[in-house]
Amino acid sequence: MKTEIYNIDFNQFVHILGTAHFSKRSLYDAYLEVDRLKPTDLAIELDTKRYKILNNQCAPCPQNQRCTRKCEFIGAVEALTNRNVNIWLIDMSKSQIIQRLYRSQHRYSHWRVLVDERDTLMAARLAWVVTESLKKKETPCVLALVGAAHCEGIEALLREPPSISRNLRLLDLSFTPPTLIRRVAVIGD
Numbered sequence: 227m228k229t230e231i232y233n234i235d236f237n238q239f240v241h242i243l244g245t246a247h248f249s250k251r252s253l254y255d256a257y258l259e260v261d262r263l264k265p266t267d268l269a270i271e272l273d274t275k276r277y278k279i280l281n282n283q284c285a286p287c288p289q290n291q292r293c294t295r296k297c298e299f300i301g302a303v304e305a306l307t308n309r310n311v312n313i314w315l316i317d318m319s320k321s322q323i324i325q326r327l328y329r330s331q332h333r334y335s336h337w338r339v340l341v342d343e344r345d346t347l348m349a350a351r352l353a354w355v356v357t358e359s360l361k362k363k364e365t366p367c368v369l370a371l372v373g374a375a376h377c378e379g380i381e382a383l384l385r386e387p388p389s390i391s392r393n394l395r396l397l398d399l400s401f402t403p404p405t406l407i408r409r410v411a412v413i414g415d
Contacts, residue, residue, distance in 0.1 A: 264309065269351070326343065341379065349384050
């Protein structure tokens with residue numbers, strides 16, 4: 227990892243909500259967690275392209291307010307209303323995932339790409355978000371919405387930050403910061 231992150235238990239600043247993507251329950255849970263935590267940052271398991279596709283499909287839809295097929299990611303963003311919150315995209319792009327899957331020839335490698343590599347990259351990006359806030363003397367409260375299969379791995383990595391750097395090297399992953407897609411401005415800022 228080329229960027230410095232603190233060697234602390236990041237779980238004190240990162241709250242991970244495991245979801246079953248596109249389920250009514252996950253949408254409801256995302257709304258509740260945003261309301262309960264009032265996070266400074268919202269991190270979602272998407273890349274820019276997938277986020278835009280989901281956002282573009284939901285925004286112009288005439289059933290937008292009554293839709294039952296809305297994903298928890300878009301629901302959580304809507305639940306922020308006009309709170310001053312950074313929204314980060316923390317996942318690999320679909321093309322990166324496909325590229326890494328193509329290079330792997332063994333069954334265990336598919337699990338490695340789909341879970342282990344993505345856990346490592348998402349944990350690195352979450353640790354970076356927290357570290358950047360702490361450097362500014364801010365107290366971060368990050369809500370991360372990820373598939374339930376990623377919770378345990380990400381939490382373990384955030385608990386032991388040296389393992390993030392070690393995994394990045396072992397898995398031959400390049401760290402890039404997460405993508406900031408929006409900072410909601412509050413009226414009067």
